[in-house]
Amino acid sequence: MEGAAMLVPLLLALCAAMASAAVVEHNFTVGGMNISQLCMDSVIYTANEQMPGPTIEATEGDTVVVHVVNDSPYPLSLHWHGIFQLLSGWADGAHMITECPIQPAGNFTYRFNITGQEGTLWWHAHSSLLRATVYGALIIKPRNGTDGYPYAAPYGEIPIILGEWWNKNVDDVEKDAHLTGLGPEVSDALTINGKPGDQTPCRGAGIFEVEVEYNQTYLLRIINAAVNVELFFKVAGHNFTVVAIDASYTEPYATDVIVPGGGWTVIRFVANNPGMWFMHCHLDAHLPLGLAMVFEVLNGAAPNILPPPPEDFPKCY
The missing domain is CATH 2.60.40.420 (Cupredoxins -  blue copper proteins)
Incomplete structure (x- = not known):
């Protein structure tokens, strides 16, 4: 009975952690964007016409889902720099290493779990030098919020x-x-x-x-x-x-x-x-x-x- 009594709180804690996990979903379209920079008008390729691209914010334990449409003339993939990709290597986005690129006019959905990680990572295009304009932040917060930081919560x-x-x-x-x-x-x-x-x-x-x-x-x-x-x-x-x-x-x-x-x-x-x-x-x-x-x-x-x-x-x- 004593062992069963100890098991109940553990199961409740596990269920609570699973219940608090979320699915963080984004839609990215990589395509051309007109920009004026350094006295020149240019067309560059970005995600959702933003440079930097959208910031992905998630919590440790969440599942990240990113639907990508390639509206550029280049085959490309998106790489989630620093994510462990435990049992989700197909979502790593390393062009011609773990997968083939998304062809122009093609689409692909990246799905991966964030397990045992928190902090600041980033994502970027993984073909040619498109990473110079197709990139953004990937921020992973502790499961219990700013109380999970090993230092006082910042302002x-x-x-x-x-x-x-x-x-x-x-x-x-x-x-x-x-x-x-x-x-x-x-x-x-x-x-x-x-x-x-x-x-x-x-x-x-x-x-x-x-x-x-x-x-x-x-x-x-x-x-x-x-x-x-x-x-x-x-x-x-x-x-x-x-x-x-x-x-x-x-x-x-x-x-x-x-x-x-x-x-x-x-x-x-x-x-x-x-x-x-x-x-x-x-x-x-x-x-x-x-x-x-x-x-x-x-x-x-x-x-x-x-x-x-x-x-x-x-x-x-």
Whole structure:
């Protein structure tokens, strides 16, 4: 009887966790978008005509379902960078590695569970250099909310995605790189949340700005979506604490410059220095390319067999 009495609370807890899990569903259409950037009018390819694309927010234990329509002229897939894909390898989105791409005018539904992960990841196109414009944040919250953080809950959270911008078609950038045998040519701008800074007076330019309250603590979810460059990120006038790197909490340490790699870094800082401050790349050579933003401090157990691929799995041609 004593064993049965102990089993009941465990079963109730398991049922509660299962009941609280949700299905997070999105519809993405990857297609052309007109944009004016760096004094040039261009057509780029994005998800839902957004750059960065839509942010996916889920909770640990949820199932993510993303219906993708390929309205571009390129075969492509979407990769969920950092997701474990336990028994869902068909949804990994690694073009010509785990699957064939979604052909132009085709569609595919990605479905995967988020198990044992929380933090800041990202998603991006996995073909050609389309990842330069087809990307977005993937944020996984703890099952029990901000109480699940291994640090005090922040006053606010701000996703920041660093990227690169070419005036040329990114497919041509990749083709030129293949011809030379080198990496992609230097980008024409570096961006924060899609904005290239105020290096030109033309329409479409701009700096990403955010207002923060004096003496409050903020969590910055920083993602390096740049294709081929390391970026040194600094918050002027403030120190901050690094609390997570590459989908894992880390022993907190204080610094004033970080170098997020091809993944993400989460930092906490207290907005205790009133005024307007740059968040920017700490390499002088990158500042003229636009990598800067402004923040204003105001007022101071499972089966081990991989399921078969879904019926609508993309086919190679």
